[in-house]
Amino acid sequence: MTKTSLICGSLATDTIMQFPGRFSESLLADQLHKVNVSFLVPTMRTEFGGCSGNIAYSLKMLGGDPRIVGVMGQDSAAYLERLQKLGISTANIMIKADSYNAQCFVTADADNNQINAFHPGAMSFAHENPIANAGPAKIAIISPDGDQGMLKHAADLAELGIPFMFDPG
Structure with a gap:
């Protein structure tokens, strides 16, 4: 029997920015019906994220053999290279050439309040x-992903007799 785990879910690029001030100084309670603000963010970093990416990374570090079942876009090269360097298979990651990776843009303030935008x-x-197409597995995890995909993957896993955990996030 294989020790492989299928990890279904999102693969995302996270852009994290730090605003040194406080949002509360720019967002006025009596003006929230017409918000138009811009924050200077002197620090910014990009992280590889998404639920399946994070879970697969952790399982790999614990000695597992995770196999990601996910979808990435035209901007996937750096993330795929990182997964391959970590020894995580990318064979079951579909690439949609006319789409971008899922992306989260996070701006945090000095009080660690956050304003996020997710694509x-x-x-x-x-x-x-x-x-x-992913092959045999001992278990699977369905983590947050496209809603149609989560439902389809649950039905497919049940049909294949692969036990799974379902975490809709």
């Missing part, structure tokens, strides 16, 4: 990436 991008096509 689902390629993860919206998760239902087009069939579980059957």
Whole structure:
């Protein structure tokens, strides 16, 4: 029997910015019906994220053999290279050339309040990436992803007799 785990879910690029002030000084309670603000963010970093990416990384560090079933976009090269360097298979990651990776843009202030914007991008096509192509597995995890994909992957795993955990996030 294999010790492989299928990890279904999002693969995202996170852009994290730090605003040294406080949002509360720029967002006025009596003006929230017409918000138009801009924050200077002197620090910014990019992280590889998404639920399946984070879970697969952790499982790999614990000695597991995770296999990601996900969808990425035209801007996936750096993330795929990182997964390959970590020894995490990218064979079951579908690439949608006319889409971008899922992306989260986070701006945090001095009090660690956050303003986020999330673009689902390629993860919206998760239902087009069939579980059957991923091969045998001992267990699977369905983590947050495109809603149609989460439902399809649950049905596919049940049909294949692969036990799974479902975490809709």
